[in-house]
Amino acid sequence: MVTVLYKSTRNSSIRVESAAAIAKGISDEGGLFVPESIPMLTMGELKSLAGKTYAQRAAYVFSKFLTDFTDAELRYCTESAYTTKAFDTDNIAEIVHLFDNTYMLELWHGPTCAFKDMALQILPYFLTTAVKKLHMDKKVVILVATSGDTGKAALEGFKDVEGTEIMVFYPVEGVSDMQKRQMVTQEGNNVTVCAVKGNFDDCQSGVKKIFTNHEVLQSLEHGGMTFSSANSINWGRLVPQIVYYISSYVSLAESGEIAYGDLLNVVVPTGNFGNILAAYYAKMMGVPIGKLICASNINKVLTDFIRTGVYDKNRQFYATASPSMDILISSNLERLLYLLTGEDDMQIREWFTSLSETGKYEVTDAVKKKMISFFYGGFCDDAATKETIREIHEKNGYTCDTHTAVAVKVYKDYQNETGDTTKTIIASTASPFKFSASVLDALGEKPIEGTDEYDMVELLHEVSGMKIPQSLADLKTKPRRFEKSIDKTDMQQFVLQELHLS
Numbered sequence: 001m002v003t004v005l006y007k008s009t010r011n012s013s014i015r016v017e018s019a020a021a022i023a024k025g026i027s028d029e030g031g032l033f034v035p036e037s038i039p040m041l042t043m044g045e046l047k048s049l050a051g052k053t054y055a056q057r058a059a060y061v062f063s064k065f066l067t068d069f070t071d072a073e074l075r076y077c078t079e080s081a082y083t084t085k086a087f088d089t090d091n092i093a094e095i096v097h098l099f100d101n102t103y104m105l106e107l108w109h110g111p112t113c114a115f116k117d118m119a120l121q122i123l124p125y126f127l128t129t130a131v132k133k134l135h136m137d138k139k140v141v142i143l144v145a146t147s148g149d150t151g152k153a154a155l156e157g158f159k160d161v162e163g164t165e166i167m168v169f170y171p172v173e174g175v176s177d178m179q180k181r182q183m184v185t186q187e188g189n190n191v192t193v194c195a196v197k198g199n200f201d202d203c204q205s206g207v208k209k210i211f212t213n214h215e216v217l218q219s220l221e222h223g224g225m226t227f228s229s230a231n232s233i234n235w236g237r238l239v240p241q242i243v244y245y246i247s248s249y250v251s252l253a254e255s256g257e258i259a260y261g262d263l264l265n266v267v268v269p270t271g272n273f274g275n276i277l278a279a280y281y282a283k284m285m286g287v288p289i290g291k292l293i294c295a296s297n298i299n300k301v302l303t304d305f306i307r308t309g310v311y312d313k314n315r316q317f318y319a320t321a322s323p324s325m326d327i328l329i330s331s332n333l334e335r336l337l338y339l340l341t342g343e344d345d346m347q348i349r350e351w352f353t354s355l356s357e358t359g360k361y362e363v364t365d366a367v368k369k370k371m372i373s374f375f376y377g378g379f380c381d382d383a384a385t386k387e388t389i390r391e392i393h394e395k396n397g398y399t400c401d402t403h404t405a406v407a408v409k410v411y412k413d414y415q416n417e418t419g420d421t422t423k424t425i426i427a428s429t430a431s432p433f434k435f436s437a438s439v440l441d442a443l444g445e446k447p448i449e450g451t452d453e454y455d456m457v458e459l460l461h462e463v464s465g466m467k468i469p470q471s472l473a474d475l476k477t478k479p480r481r482f483e484k485s486i487d488k489t490d491m492q493q494f495v496l497q498e499l500h501l502s
């Protein structure tokens, strides 16, 4: 077996093993860890994954990337994470036929009802295993910036995990009622949740600054602690997302919907560019994936970038019905550009310095050309999102959440524009119950004045005929524990206080 080491996108001479990349989360100079080579999967290997459980498929894929983990360690991680205790289906991810050549890949059957569980149920096992392997003997402090779903999924993954402490920051006005309730009622003795008066980008920039602040790092060192990240900048978050693209290809072939070797397009509702980047990695490994369709809401910085080669975050920020995609700085794009520039760390440093100083950068024609050969970018506004929810509910008897609806709409636009009839999977990223108010509104159901999110969940259950996820039903009676909201300039002080370091 070949050893795969990890380099930083901003300094190609850095080489660490995967355990160190996962434990650190981000490289010291601010770059993201990427594998120095992308392992390949032959068609024979792909076929050999048929008949295997999700956990077994995952362990196989991880053995290619996390080469410093033993098989026993990987089995422990995958078998602990992908169980029916945490997920409400044996398949872990479900595939549902939507229409024509199009399938929904339902990634929200985990404990927090969003696709983030696919990675965040396993990350704590990766991280604690990595810390043990490295004999770090330090408490790992996980800082999370969330646009709503990552926070809860990380809290559920890390709650009461020995040797860890987790702190989550969310934008005060940027999350749905259900997302907020999920977070402020979080149980566990090692958890903190705090609202920030700002948007998601403020939370993410704040966390990134704390991560790289020397004074803070020194205080932490003195206190016997170290930071890590549960955001998709952490390779340990990204690698589990590659698995479900590979697994769904195998499942579709297994059930005869496609033949091995057929192309499969992938549509992803995108924010931080993590989920769609995972599909790109699956394609680079040799899985016959065709076009990668990147769907944005009206915060369409990625659509513009894919179409023009200019990344420009200097624009109005909109709070939309798909809040987990309300993002103007898509962190994982850095990994893609590193690959598309032929691993040119100097160029990446230049672009991302320009992004932090001017909010803008422009890629070369060569990179732009490569980008549009792999990706199609499209967007839609809230009105079109809601129209799409209504349409597929009526025509296809399928109820989807707002994020997934953005993907469906952009896919329809793509089909109209190109006439492409390749078989396609759409990543369905959240349960509609997480966004009941918006989904009901789309379906023309007017909630009665004075009703709370639970009346809406009940109403959505009646309208959709779908089962209410138990984890959401259970929240109703849980006490609120975290009511604090702070200015974005106070995040660092807050962290130090909570850790008793100031």
Ligand SMILES: *Cc1c(COP(=O)(O)O)cnc(C)c1O
Pocket (backbone or CB within 6 Å): 114, 115, 116, 149, 150, 232, 269, 270, 271, 272, 273, 274, 275, 276, 324, 325, 403, 404, 429, 430
């Ligand atoms: C996080 C999230 C997204 C965006 O995923 P990225 O990996 O950040 O691109 C889309 N939909 C939902 C429901 C999410 O929680």
